[in-house]
Amino acid sequence: MTGKSSLLLIMGFAIIFMVKSKNFGDISTRSTDNYVNYYVETVAHDIAISAANIAANQVFIDPTWDDGYSNVAFQGGEYDVQVAILDPYKNIREVTAQGTFHGITKEVKVKFAPSKFSKFAYFSVSEGGTIWWTGNDTVWGPFHTQDYMRAYRHPVYYGKATTKKKLIYYDSKSKDKPYFFGGYEQGVDLPLPTNAVDEMEAIADDDGLKFHGKDTVYLTFDGDSLKYRYKFSDPDSSVYLPSASPNGMIFAKDCIVRMKGTVKGQYTLGCSSIMKPGNGTIYLDDDIVFNQDPRQYPNSNDLLGICAENSVYMTENAANNSSINIHASIYCEKGGFGAENYADRPPSGNINLLGGIIQHTRKAVGTFGGGGIKSGYAKRYLYDERLLVASPPFFPGTGGFEIVSWLEL
Amino acid sequence: MGFSTIIDIMGSMIIGGILLTITLRLNDSATGKTYNNSAELSLQENMATVAQIVETDFRKIGYCADWNKFPDPSKAVVYADETSIKFLTDIDLDTNMDSIRFYLGPTSELLSTPNPRDRILYRVVNTEAPIKSNLGVTQFRLVYFDALGDTLPPPITSPGLITSVEINLTVESVAAYDTAYSSAFWRQIRLVARNLKNR
Numbered sequence: 150m151t152g153k154s155s156l157l158l159i160m161g162f163a164i165i166f167m168v169k170s171k172n173f174g175d176i177s178t179r180s181t182d183n184y185v186n187y188y189v190e191t192v193a194h195d196i197a198i199s200a201a202n203i204a205a206n207q208v209f210i211d212p213t214w215d216d217g218y219s220n221v222a223f224q225g226g227e228y229d230v231q232v233a234i235l236d237p238y239k240n241i242r243e244v245t246a247q248g249t250f251h252g253i254t255k256e257v258k259v260k261f262a263p264s265k266f267s268k269f270a271y272f273s274v275s276e277g278g279t280i281w282w283t284g285n286d287t288v289w290g291p292f293h294t295q296d297y298m299r300a301y302r303h304p305v306y307y308g309k310a311t312t313k314k315k316l317i318y319y320d321s322k323s324k325d326k327p328y329f330f331g332g333y334e335q336g337v338d339l340p341l342p343t344n345a346v347d348e349m350e351a352i353a354d355d356d357g358l359k360f361h362g363k364d365t366v367y368l369t370f371d372g373d374s375l376k377y378r379y380k381f382s383d384p385d386s387s388v389y390l391p392s393a394s395p396n397g398m399i400f401a402k403d404c405i406v407r408m409k410g411t412v413k414g415q416y417t418l419g420c421s422s423i424m425k426p427g428n429g430t431i432y433l434d435d436d437i438v439f440n441q442d443p444r445q446y447p448n449s450n451d452l453l454g455i456c457a458e459n460s461v462y463m464t465e466n467a468a469n470n471s472s473i474n475i476h477a478s479i480y481c482e483k484g485g486f487g488a489e490n491y492a493d494r495p496p497s498g499n500i501n502l503l504g505g506i507i508q509h510t511r512k513a514v515g516t517f518g519g520g521g522i523k524s525g526y527a528k529r530y531l532y533d534e535r536l537l538v539a540s541p542p543f544f545p546g547t548g549g550f551e552i553v554s555w556l557e558l
Numbered sequence: 559m560g561f562s563t564i565i566d567i568m569g570s571m572i573i574g575g576i577l578l579t580i581t582l583r584l585n586d587s588a589t590g591k592t593y594n595n596s597a598e599l600s601l602q603e604n605m606a607t608v609a610q611i612v613e614t615d616f617r618k619i620g621y622c623a624d625w626n627k628f629p630d631p632s633k634a635v636v637y638a639d640e641t642s643i644k645f646l647t648d649i650d651l652d653t654n655m656d657s658i659r660f661y662l663g664p665t666s667e668l669l670s671t672p673n674p675r676d677r678i679l680y681r682v683v684n685t686e687a688p689i690k691s692n693l694g695v696t697q698f699r700l701v702y703f704d705a706l707g708d709t710l711p712p713p714i715t716s717p718g719l720i721t722s723v724e725i726n727l728t729v730e731s732v733a734a735y736d737t738a739y740s741s742a743f744w745r746q747i748r749l750v751a752r753n754l755k756n757r
Contacts, residue, residue, distance in 0.1 A: 158577070165584075165588075169588050169592070172592060173591065173592070173595060176592075176595045176596060176598075176599050177595075179599055180595075180598065180599045180602050183599070183602050183603050183606055184602060184606075186606070187606045187609070187610070190610070260625060262625075307632060307718070308630070308632070309632075309755065310705075322706075326706065326708075328704075328716070328719060329704065329705035329706070329719065329721075330632040330716070330718035330719055331630075331631070331632040331705075331718075331755075332632075332705045332721050332754060332755040333705035333706060334755075534629070534630065537629035537630060538625075538626045538629045552752075553625040554621060554622065554623075554625040554753060555621065555752035555753050556618070556621055556623075556651075557614075557617045557618070557752075
């Protein structure tokens with residue numbers, strides 16, 4: 150009797166323990182499953198991100214690459230990449246990367262658009278010496294220099310800032326660190342083309358307006374019309390721009406251009422240099438502004454590119470001695486943007502620029518001392534934010550793509 | 559005979575009592591372990607759920623299905639402090655920007671749960687009513703970093719400087735046997751929303 154009771158007792162306890170053990174085991178298993186599931190999803194996501202980065206790198210190396218990848222083993226899983234051309238005219242591409250790990254698939258979609266130099270608020274190959282960006286300097290859009298970025302007392306960059314060479318602090322990081330609102334990357338190599346302005350001639354020949362065989366071309370934008378002459382004392386001739394330059398390209402071959410006026414529509418002016426080293430230079434004789442300033446008219450479609458093979462200068466004359474207004478994206482392939490006789494001209498007010506400056510070598514626009522301007526101009530540069538998504542027609546491109554959106558699903 | 563029977567009965571009672579005590583203690587212990595283990599499982603599931611929601615949303619900061627509509631991603635973070643953030647993203651991929659706000663409610667909101675530390679983590683899309691669920695969150699702390707990787711000290715007066723975020727999340731069981739609350743901690747050391755660095 151006692152033995153039977155003991156046996157029942159032991160069996161009872163054994164059953165209770167078994168049930169409890171199973172219960173604990175189930176909880177542990179589910180807990181581990183939960184952890185493993187999160188881990189698997191994270192690894193699948195990381196594989197997808199890596200695949201997107203690998204594909205993006207391939208697109209940057211070879212802008213025509215659209216092969217994609219299929220079933221590539223990676224980190225214990227695999228990835229697939231497809232490249233789709235969403236808009237053949239604008240050449241908008243989308244990379245779709247899928248990372249798979251232990252049956253879980255995660256996806257990343259990256260869109261690319263051709264990169265134009267006009268997107269920059271400021272670009273330089275050379276900073277023209279040891280020039281410091283100071284706490285008084287604010288760059289309102291994307292910034293790039295192939296040179297060092299020298300920072301003194303917290304300059305501010307609202308767009309993405311990139312440099313090929315390193316960032317140098319005047320004293321120390323704590324005293325001089327720039328404020329980067331759009332991020333910062335170092336080691337980005339983005340050379341300026343050497344023949345982008347020359348290539349504009351063929352575009353002008355195709356369906357644009359071309360001036361050639363003259364030493365100097367005087368251009369006055371007058372809304373829909375363009376007035377031109379070849380000598381200062383000559384009377385102006387005039388063309389209706391939508392007919393004279395349907396594709397928006399105006400090209401002045403191997404000469405000097407002097408320009409001013411009010412631009413209606415979207416145009417790019419190119420000025421090349423072949424025979425004379427001083428040619429390929431554009432002088433701004435007076436204000437050059439949009440018919441509709443986008444700050445007052447947010448739907449304004451007016452855009453202007455001023456592209457000189459050499460330099461763009463603000464002329465020293467009466468009109469420019471009390472400030473100058475410029476609405477344009479300015480491109481100087483071998484020279485820079487500066488003020489004529491910057492050190493000898495009188496204090497000339499402000500450069501009120503709405504647009505961007507892309508130049509080979511930074512040039513001076515004035516001299517400063519005693520807390521004010523001694524000669525030339527003070528800078529009042531404002532970025533035209535439309536240039537983030539639009540560009541003047543046939544404005545020089547970087548030859549590559551940039552990432553415009555990144556979606557992780 | 560009578561004495562020996564009494565001894566037998568008393569012995570049986572003592573042994574029975576010991577066995578009963580053991581059984582009761584075993585039951586108590588088993589109940590406690592079962593309760594706490596189950597709570598720990600829920601806790602882990604809660605943690606994974608919160609982490610996935612937060613990660614998914616944060617990775618989309620500054621995204622728009624039509625990138626032309628939101629070309630300047632530096633404007634994506636609208637507001638940021640240590641326990642809350644508001645940012646812009648195209649959450650439903652309809653090419654219109656939405657705002658998402660995460661913030662932690664006060665402990666006084668959850669007096670109904672035994673855990674005195676748990677709080678509601680709110681997620682608000684645009685002007686919709688806040689979505690709330692009690693997942694036992696006791697800490698939701700955000701640390702922000704600028705483009706050079708330096709910590710931005712709170713309060714964040716210029717949210718545009720933010721390029722990456724550290725997310726700290728602690729989840730505790732909302733109830734526990736004998737107030738032995740389980741907790742789990744998750745940290746995303748550097749969550750970089752890629753759209754913040756475009757262009």
